[in-house]
Amino acid sequence: xxxxxxxxxxxxxxxxxxxxxxxxxxxxxxxxxxxxxxxxxxxxxxxxxxxxxxxxxxxxxxxxxxxxxxxxxxxxxxxxxxxxxxxxxxxxxxxxxxxxxxxxxxxxxxxxxxxxxxxxxxxxxxxxxxxxxxxxxxxxxxxxxxxxxxxxxxxxxxxxxxxxxxxxxxxxxxxxxxxxxxxxxxxxxxxxxxxxxxxxxxxxxxxxxxxxxxxxxxxxxxxxxxxxxxxxxxxxxxxxxxxxxxxxxxxxxxxxxxxxxxxxxxxxxxxxxx
Numbered sequence: 385x386x387x388x389x390x391x392x393x394x395x396x397x398x399x400x401x402x403x404x405x406x407x408x409x410x411x412x413x414x415x416x417x418x419x420x421x422x423x424x425x426x427x428x429x430x431x432x433x434x435x436x437x438x439x440x441x442x443x444x445x446x447x448x449x450x451x452x453x454x455x456x457x458x459x460x461x462x463x464x465x466x467x468x469x470x471x472x473x474x475x476x477x478x479x480x481x482x483x484x485x486x487x488x489x490x491x492x493x494x495x496x497x498x499x500x501x502x503x504x505x506x507x508x509x510x511x512x513x514x515x516x517x518x519x520x521x522x523x524x525x526x527x528x529x530x531x532x533x534x535x536x537x538x539x540x541x542x543x544x545x546x547x548x549x550x551x552x553x554x555x556x557x558x559x560x561x562x563x564x565x566x567x568x569x570x571x572x573x574x575x576x577x578x579x580x581x582x583x584x585x586x587x588x589x590x591x592x593x594x595x596x597x598x599x600x601x602x603x604x605x606x607x608x609x610x611x612x613x614x615x616x617x618x619x620x621x622x623x624x625x626x627x628x629x630x631x632x633x634x635x636x637x638x639x640x641x642x643x644x645x646x647x648x649x650x651x652x653x654x655x656x657x658x
Contacts, residue, residue, distance in 0.1 A: 385447075385473055385499075385501060385506065386447070386499060386506065386507055386522075390446050390447065391507065391520070391522065393446055394443065394446065394497065394499075394507075394509055395509055395518065395520055397439065397442045397443070397446075398439070398495055398497055398509045398511050398518065399511055399518055401435055401438045401439055401442070401495070402435060402495035402511050402513045403513055405431050405434040405435045405438065406431040406435055406479070406480055406486070406493075406495060406513055407513040407514065409429070409430070409431045410486065410489070410491075410513070410514065411489050413429060413430075413431075413486075413487060417429050417430040417431075418487055421459055425484065427483045427484055427487055428456060428459075428483060429480065429483060429486065429487060431479070431480055431486065432455070432456055432479045432480045432483055433456055433479070434479075435477075435479035435480060435495055436454045436455065436456045436457065436477055436479040439454075439475075439477050439479065439495075439497065440452045440454060440457070440475075440477065443475045443477075443497070444475070447473060447475075447499075449472060449473075450472055450473045450474060450475055451464075451467040451470065451472045451473070451474045451475070452464075452467070452474065452475045452476075452477060453465060453467055453468060453474055453475070453476045453477070453606055453607065454476075454477040454478075454479065454607065455477065455478050455479065455605070455607040455608075456479065458607075465606070468500065468503060468606060468633075469502060469503045470502075471502065472501075473499060473500070473501045473506075474499070474500050474501070475497060475498070475499055476497065476498040476499075476500060476606050476607055476610045476611070477496075477497050477607060478494075478495070478496045478497075478585060478607035478608060478611070479495055480493055480494075480495060481493060481494045481495070481496055481583050481584060481585035481586070481607075481608060482494065482581070482582050482583025482584075482585065482586055484582055485581075485582045485583055490582070491512075491514035491515065492512075492581045492582060492583045492586045493512070493513075493514075493583050493585075493586065494510055494511055494512045494513075494583060494585035494586050494589060495510075495511045495513065496508065496509065496510045496511070496585045496607075496610075496611035496612065497509045497611060498606075498610035498611040498614060500606075500610065503633070504523075505523060505610055505613065505614040505633075506522070506523050507520070507521065507522045507523065507614070508520065508521050508610065508611035508612075508614045508615050509611065510585055510588065510589050510592075510611050510612060510615055512586060512589060517529060517530070517589065517593070518530075519534060519589055519592055519593070519615055520615075521614050521615045521617075521618035521619070522618070523614065523618070524618075525618070526618050526619070527592055527615055527618040527619040529592075529593065534592050534593065534615075534618075534619040534620075535619060535620050536591075536592070536594060536619050536620040536621050536644045536645060537594070537644070537645070546575065547575065548575050548576070548577050549575060549576055549577065549597040549598055549643075549648055549651060549652070550577050550579065550596055550597045550598075551567065551571065551576050551577065551578055551579070551596075551597060551598045551599065551600060551641075551652055552578075552579050552580065552581050552587040552590070552596055552598070552599040552600075553567055553578060553579075553580060553587075553599065553600045553601060559602055560602045560639070562656075563600070563602045563639055563656060566655050566656050566658065567600065567655070567656075570655060570658075571655060574651075574655055575651070576651075576652070576655060584599065584601060584608045584609060584612060585608070585611065585612050587599035587612070587642075588609075588611070588612025588613070588615055588616055588642060589612070589615070591612075591616050591619075591621060591642055591643065591644055592612075592615045592616050592619040592621065594644065596644075597643060597644055597648050598641050598642065598643035598644065598648050598649060598652045599612075599641065599642050599643075600639065600640065600641040600642075600652050600653075600656065601639070601640060602638070602639050603638075604633055604638055604640065606633055609633065610633065612642065613631060613633070613642060616642045616643075620644075620645075621642060621643055621644050621645065621649075622642070622643055622645060622646040622648075622649040623640065623641070623642040623643075623649070624640060624641055624643075624646075624649045624650065624653050625638060625639070625640045625653070626638070626639035626640060626641075626653050626656045626657050627653075627657065628650065628653055628654075628657075639653070639656045640653070641653050641656070
């Protein structure tokens with residue numbers, strides 16, 4: 385469905401569009417460039433809209449007949465989510481993941497794209513413009529960044545059950561009461577050091593790069609998690625639902641964790657389930 389030439393063209397487009405439409409506006413947004421969708425914690429900027437519009441045009445041209453699930457387009461037409469399980473290949477676009485960070489001048493934001501078919505993730509591109517890191521993955525062939533393979537260490541090397549895990553999650557306001565208590569109240573007593581970046585895509589990138597042990601969330605909007613979940617899995621990590629089973633995108637509220645290895649993932653989901 386996607387050959388090496390198309391894969392490389394997507395990578396080039398993600399980098400160029402994010403640099404031109406988002407990075408160029410970073411720290412330079414005017415008041416009129418920012419608006420609310422559902423409230424003050426759910427922002428959209430001119431950069432979100434421009435990145436999504438341009439990538440939608442480019443990606444559908446690269447793969448004729450494909451559909452798009454973009455965060456901003458779905459906000460206007462939720463019916464677009466039906467493409468997730470449709471027959472057409474579908475591009476999943478999060479133009480600026482971590483918009484609140486972007487607005488505040490916090491560098492923890494990414495542009496991310498995934499390609500799926502009939503609910504199966506096939507490829508992904510995750511780009512953090514401020515530090516220029518772009519990571520990619522193709523299902524069954526591994527993950528790469530900067531021309532080098534990304535491969536997380538095996539659990540036996542990564543550490544034992546007494547090791548303190550650095551675990552990222554959504555901001556406390558975006559967590560369920562149970563997840564907030566488990567992660568922020570119970571976690572430190574069970575070897576978990578919680579942090580909140582405000583960007584799921586940035587968290588997944590850091591897990592794949594070995595800079596973060598795990599990330600956990602209580603919602604699975606496809607634009608937030610498709611690219612990152614595939615990236616972590618192809619880098620050798622593990623993505624588990626709170627019931628300990630392999631994570632499956634359902635498009636609704638569910639708790640899950642993406643971690644550098646299965647042992648770390650199971651420690652996090654056991655805490656969430658407890």
